[in-house]
Amino acid sequence: MTLSRRSFLSAAGVALGSALGSTVSAGRGNATPDGTARDARGAEARGTAPAAAGVGATPTSKHRIRRGVAMYSYQEDFFVRQMSVEDCLREMSDIGAYGVELLAEMMVPNFPNPPAAWVDQWHGWIEKYHLQPACYTQFIDSLRTRTHTLNVQEGVDTMLRDIHLAKRLGIPRIRALIGTPVDILEATVPHLEKEDIWLGVELHFPVHIHGRLVERLLKIAEKTRHFGFVPDMGIFQNKPNPYLRDHMIRQGVLSPDAAAFIENAWANHKPQAAVAAEVARMNGGPAAAGYVANVFMIRPENPRDLIPIMSRCRHIHGKTWGLGEDDVDPAIDLTQVIPALIEGGFDGVIATEYEGQRHVQDVAPFSAVEMIRRHQVMLRRLLGEIA
Amino acid sequence: MQDPYVIMNTGFKNSRDSGALSGYQIDIRVPYYRGIFLSSVHSLELAVDGQAIAPESLRIRVSGRTFTMAQMLEADSVRWGFGDPATLFVARPGGLKPGIHEVRVAIVIRKSYLPAQDPEHLYEEFPGLWQNGKYSTFIEGPTVVTRRMTLVQ
Numbered sequence: 001m002t003l004s005r006r007s008f009l010s011a012a013g014v015a016l017g018s019a020l021g022s023t024v025s026a027g028r029g030n031a032t033p034d035g036t037a038r039d040a041r042g043a044e045a046r047g048t049a050p051a052a053a054g055v056g057a058t059p060t061s062k063h064r065i066r067r068g069v070a071m072y073s074y075q076e077d078f079f080v081r082q083m084s085v086e087d088c089l090r091e092m093s094d095i096g097a098y099g100v101e102l103l104a105e106m107m108v109p110n111f112p113n114p115p116a117a118w119v120d121q122w123h124g125w126i127e128k129y130h131l132q133p134a135c136y137t138q139f140i141d142s143l144r145t146r147t148h149t150l151n152v153q154e155g156v157d158t159m160l161r162d163i164h165l166a167k168r169l170g171i172p173r174i175r176a177l178i179g180t181p182v183d184i185l186e187a188t189v190p191h192l193e194k195e196d197i198w199l200g201v202e203l204h205f206p207v208h209i210h211g212r213l214v215e216r217l218l219k220i221a222e223k224t225r226h227f228g229f230v231p232d233m234g235i236f237q238n239k240p241n242p243y244l245r246d247h248m249i250r251q252g253v254l255s256p257d258a259a260a261f262i263e264n265a266w267a268n269h270k271p272q273a274a275v276a277a278e279v280a281r282m283n284g285g286p287a288a289a290g291y292v293a294n295v296f297m298i299r300p301e302n303p304r305d306l307i308p309i310m311s312r313c314r315h316i317h318g319k320t321w322g323l324g325e326d327d328v329d330p331a332i333d334l335t336q337v338i339p340a341l342i343e344g345g346f347d348g349v350i351a352t353e354y355e356g357q358r359h360v361q362d363v364a365p366f367s368a369v370e371m372i373r374r375h376q377v378m379l380r381r382l383l384g385e386i387a
Numbered sequence: 388m389q390d391p392y393v394i395m396n397t398g399f400k401n402s403r404d405s406g407a408l409s410g411y412q413i414d415i416r417v418p419y420y421r422g423i424f425l426s427s428v429h430s431l432e433l434a435v436d437g438q439a440i441a442p443e444s445l446r447i448r449v450s451g452r453t454f455t456m457a458q459m460l461e462a463d464s465v466r467w468g469f470g471d472p473a474t475l476f477v478a479r480p481g482g483l484k485p486g487i488h489e490v491r492v493a494i495v496i497r498k499s500y501l502p503a504q505d506p507e508h509l510y511e512e513f514p515g516l517w518q519n520g521k522y523s524t525f526i527e528g529p530t531v532v533t534r535r536m537t538l539v540q
Binding site for chain 2: 072075079080103105106107110111139140141142143144145146148149177178179180181182206207208211212213216297361
């Protein structure tokens, strides 16, 4: 498919922009890059109540998948001081999402050098709420100024900044953006091995599992057990995002008729160019043209394609833009994905990453807690914790 | 971060220099879900009551340090923390009249989600990045926020 730069921008801006764009002092906790088994044992060893829940999923012999939350999801509640860091952690504990993915640049005071007292408090919260630090959300900021792009050494220095903070906070894994320059990643590997931190590049839309980028990154992963992937479940989006659509309709930039026409045409495999032309003829406007591009970019990856690289995946972003009261995600269907993760032996945390805040802030602000809870119910069902 | 929170009404006031009203100031927050390097501000435009403010008349204070617009673009070791107010200073002898004013901020944060170059052609499958044999990443359009708010003094 070819897209103009502008239409890609307007269409993918939501997805890319929000999440691409849109997680030791050693000796603390159970931090170890592939120490998920130790994670579980640690919880049991403490004899705490959640151990019965196995730090996430029921510790059946069927799988080793545990539930968590990417704290990105709580950004609005945290920003308006409706929820503190501790409130977020307590909520995660209450819903059995024990795997914590911290977005340090949002929540760590005086980043990247938090006061020692705060670090102690963090470890106290982790202990108090029976949580497991799972992942550190990392950002490379490679275009540091308008004219200066980080060289390899500067990139490694940025990685070391985050590796050291992750270690202080007992977090054994780091998520890197899919756009992290490959030469910086390669130069970071020796530091990951030395510091015993695992780093995974986020497999984020619009990447292809069988594409060149993943093939190239696999060459790095084959040489070390400290490097791999963090699949983002947005690559399995199989339906238009109704929260985006409804927001555009409420804004008056997309008519309900145009939206229905576009979605029906997409579902019936009509050619994109013809649909775009028809929408233009309906005077759809630039936003409607963007919606055409957005919808026609939907092309879910095959979940089974993850199986061959599953041993390289130690953390997952459970992306969602929202779910109905029936706990069904209308846009990202995981019913075929979770079985593939289980079959592939995924051993790690699926961290719910709620990205729908901006779609509903005009009608349902502070939606995160409820939507994360619905996503967690969906995960519990798919993981076999509940019927 | 949520656009409605970018412009703050607290902090909106005239500023004085040696006792005389020399201009006015407005507090804003970074329109993003994390703190940034100040140099990640790709562009920043301010208009008040429909009048664009010339960049030369504008300063920004972050973490206790004040920068011109040109300095801001190079401030690659200064952190503008998530939720932390940055103060915009506008030079205007006499300041603004008490009462309602319309403040418009257009700001672009350069998010570095994609690499600046792609020498190995690894991102060809990403729509829009490679065009006519040339690779370029995109900069998002500006976050534009308008707020009507009252200045007291």
